[in-house]
Amino acid sequence: MNQALDLNKIREKITELDQQLLTLFAERRALTLNVAKSKAQQVRPVRDQQREQELLISLINKGKALGLDAHYVTCIFQTIIEDSVLNQQAYLQTLANPNMQEPTVSVAFLGAKGSYSYLASHRYFSRRAEKIIEHGCQSFYDIMQQVESGMVDYGMLPIENTSSGSINEVYDILQHTNLSIVGEITQPIEHCLLTAVNSQLSKIRTIYAHGQPFAQCSNFLDKQKNIRIEYCESTADAMAKVYQLQDDSVAVIGSEEGGSLYQLHALEKSIANQVENHSRFILVARKPIDVAEQIPAKTTLIIATGHKPGALVECLMVLKNKGINMCKLESRPIQGRPWEEMFYIDVEANLKHLALQEAITEITEQTHFIKILGCYPIEHISPTNVPSSALADA
Numbered sequence: 001m002n003q004a005l006d007l008n009k010i011r012e013k014i015t016e017l018d019q020q021l022l023t024l025f026a027e028r029r030a031l032t033l034n035v036a037k038s039k040a041q042q043v044r045p046v047r048d049q050q051r052e053q054e055l056l057i058s059l060i061n062k063g064k065a066l067g068l069d070a071h072y073v074t075c076i077f078q079t080i081i082e083d084s085v086l087n088q089q090a091y092l093q094t095l096a097n098p099n100m101q102e103p104t105v106s107v108a109f110l111g112a113k114g115s116y117s118y119l120a121s122h123r124y125f126s127r128r129a130e131k132i133i134e135h136g137c138q139s140f141y142d143i144m145q146q147v148e149s150g151m152v153d154y155g156m157l158p159i160e161n162t163s164s165g166s167i168n169e170v171y172d173i174l175q176h177t178n179l180s181i182v183g184e185i186t187q188p189i190e191h192c193l194l195t196a197v198n199s200q201l202s203k204i205r206t207i208y209a210h211g212q213p214f215a216q217c218s219n220f221l222d223k224q225k226n227i228r229i230e231y232c233e234s235t236a237d238a239m240a241k242v243y244q245l246q247d248d249s250v251a252v253i254g255s256e257e258g259g260s261l262y263q264l265h266a267l268e269k270s271i272a273n274q275v276e277n278h279s280r281f282i283l284v285a286r287k288p289i290d291v292a293e294q295i296p297a298k299t300t301l302i303i304a305t306g307h308k309p310g311a312l313v314e315c316l317m318v319l320k321n322k323g324i325n326m327c328k329l330e331s332r333p334i335q336g337r338p339w340e341e342m343f344y345i346d347v348e349a350n351l352k353h354l355a356l357q358e359a360i361t362e363i364t365e366q367t368h369f370i371k372i373l374g375c376y377p378i379e380h381i382s383p384t385n386v387p388s389s390a391l392a393d394a
């Protein structure tokens with residue numbers, strides 16, 4: 001007969017081990033900050049993918065010897081390395097911009113507590129500030145106004161989504177502002193069906209939702225019978241409503257993380273049509289920033305070329321000839337000038353670099369309008385791949 005297993009004792013041991021893991025994560029983080037300091041002195045890039053690959057292969061092999069699955073080990077350490085790179089980048093940015101070292105920042109974003117913009121703001125500043133003063137706004141225009149007027153330090157704006165594309169209203173607002181883009185962050189959008197009290201899908205009669213998540217979950221909603229949809233101004237409003245009702249026949253579409261701020265829990269997860277759903281946000285401020293040499297940078301430009309055949313191609317050729325990679329091109333109509341377009345160009349280059357400065361000089365000669373919206377660190381860290389031979393079973 002097996003000895004009776006004491007669940008409480010086992011859980012105590014697990015809690016103890018988890019605490020030790022946390023202490024080790026914190027110790028590792030502190031060490032990588034020293035790495036960043038050393039890289040600041042030597043002006044070496046933060047990212048060293050050869051080192052990452054060697055580290056991952058060695059950890060996978062050691063993990064296999066301990067009976068740990070290769071994918072599990074890879075996933076954990078890719079997350080740890082991503083955190084390390086982002087933390088090092090944030091640290092180097094404070095060295096390059098001493099005025100950014102404020103412990104408290106004020107941020108304007110769309111919606112209230114729990115909105116995706118709220119989550120993006122908190123995630124962005126979690127490694128950059130001790131305290132955030134939140135300013136939930138009703139519109140993108142309000143956000144810009146709050147920053148322009150000096151009411152807040154920063155504005156967080158969604159600029160594109162992997163399923164619904166570019167957010168035109170934000171692009172149009174950027175044409176007319178003196179604010180600079182100083183950062184970016186990509187936020188996973190994970191729609192769930194959330195309820196305030198224990199319930200079952202078959203009991204739900206009303207779903208509160210904002211138009212965007214509603215459209216993004218249409219396949220799931222089509223399959224539900226006898227359900228009424230109540231449109232709300234924002235996801236945060238919908239969450240607040242469902243919390244207030246405390247009714248097992250009502251639910252809301254939103255993120256699990258946002259819902260937890262309203263004590264809501266997920267009845268169904270991953271209900272969006274597209275599983276991989278991400279929004280990219282930009283952070284705007286009154287003053288431009290410098291991007292440290294050790295960090296990959298992105299610069300955003302707006303140009304208007306006029307009605308000359310091939311004018312845009314000429315500008316893009318300038319970038320190509322200077323070896324500058326364009327990572328996004330977007331066009332928007334110019335208000336009051338029918339059929340004329342304004343082009344938004346993101347390039348993977350630091351504004352301090354000679355190649356980009358020369359390219360901008362050449363492009364300026366070929367355009368009748370050019371504006372530099374900002375230069376900022378690339379926040380997206382693509383994980384280093386490990387060879388499939390390392391992932392294969394021993």
Ligand SMILES: O=C(O)C(=O)C[C@]1(C(=O)O)C=C[C@@H](O)C=C1
Nearest residue numbers: 035046047048049051052081084
């Ligand atoms: O060893 C380094 O150079 C680090 O910056 C540390 C570290 C890591 O966290 O292990 C992070 C980023 C590099 O790409 C490689 C490894």
